[in-house]
Amino acid sequence: MEILKESFLYFEDALARAEEVADKLDGIVMRQSVASVIMPRPNDVEKWENTIDAFYVYGDNKDVMGIFAYIQRKKPLDYSLPEFAFLDDYNGDESLLDKRVLILHLKTGMLIEIVYHGDSKIDGDIYSYHLSYTDFYGGEARFLAYLHPAFYLELEQLNSEEVMEVLHSAAAWFITYCKAEDDELQEIAL
Numbered sequence: 001m002e003i004l005k006e007s008f009l010y011f012e013d014a015l016a017r018a019e020e021v022a023d024k025l026d027g028i029v030m031r032q033s034v035a036s037v038i039m040p041r042p043n044d045v046e047k048w049e050n051t052i053d054a055f056y057v058y059g060d061n062k063d064v065m066g067i068f069a070y071i072q073r074k075k076p077l078d079y080s081l082p083e084f085a086f087l088d089d090y091n092g093d094e095s096l097l098d099k100r101v102l103i104l105h106l107k108t109g110m111l112i113e114i115v116y117h118g119d120s121k122i123d124g125d126i127y128s129y130h131l132s133y134t135d136f137y138g139g140e141a142r143f144l145a146y147l148h149p150a151f152y153l154e155l156e157q158l159n160s161e162e163v164m165e166v167l168h169s170a171a172a173w174f175i176t177y178c179k180a181e182d183d184e185l186q187e188i189a190l
Contacts, residue, residue: 004066014070018055021066027057084173112170117142129167133178145171
């Protein structure tokens with residue numbers, strides 16, 4: 001008996017055809033990998049990877065009765081990034097940033113540190129933004145977000161208004177993070 005061989009661009013099409021043939025011939029369907037040289041290639045094969053998976057249809061005597069292959073499309077890389085990200089230097093050893101909150105503004109590269117308002121003395125004339133967060137129990141935490149001095153070399157490219165906009169956005173982003181952490185703690189407590 002000649003083995004039915006067909007190739008498809010989509011998983012669902014290959015599976016449906018394999019199940020249809022298995023039904024007609026009283027066979028079973030099993031998913032396996034197959035070498036691309038075994039199967040005819042579908043149209044526009046340049047858009048698809050060379051790795052092929054297939055649904056094999058086996059008969060009662062364990063003979064292959066059909067091979068219905070599908071070719072996986074390559075997924076494009078996702079280049080999207082968030083506006084802000086926490087900076088963490090943990091590598092399994094000592095961390096210089098332990099117990100510090102550093103936020104990186106990815107568009108400008110601005111490095112923003114957030115400290116408890118009363119815990120740190122800030123020297124000099126720096127860009128800063130005061131913020132507060134009231135937790136679930138009504139406790140208020142006051143913070144200061146400031147542009148880290150490591151970024152000051154690049155400040156000529158930005159004006160004061162842009163720096164303050166980024167600090168304001170960073171503060172809002174951090175408050176959203178605090179609320180999410182607070183909500184998670186509430187769920188655990190309940």
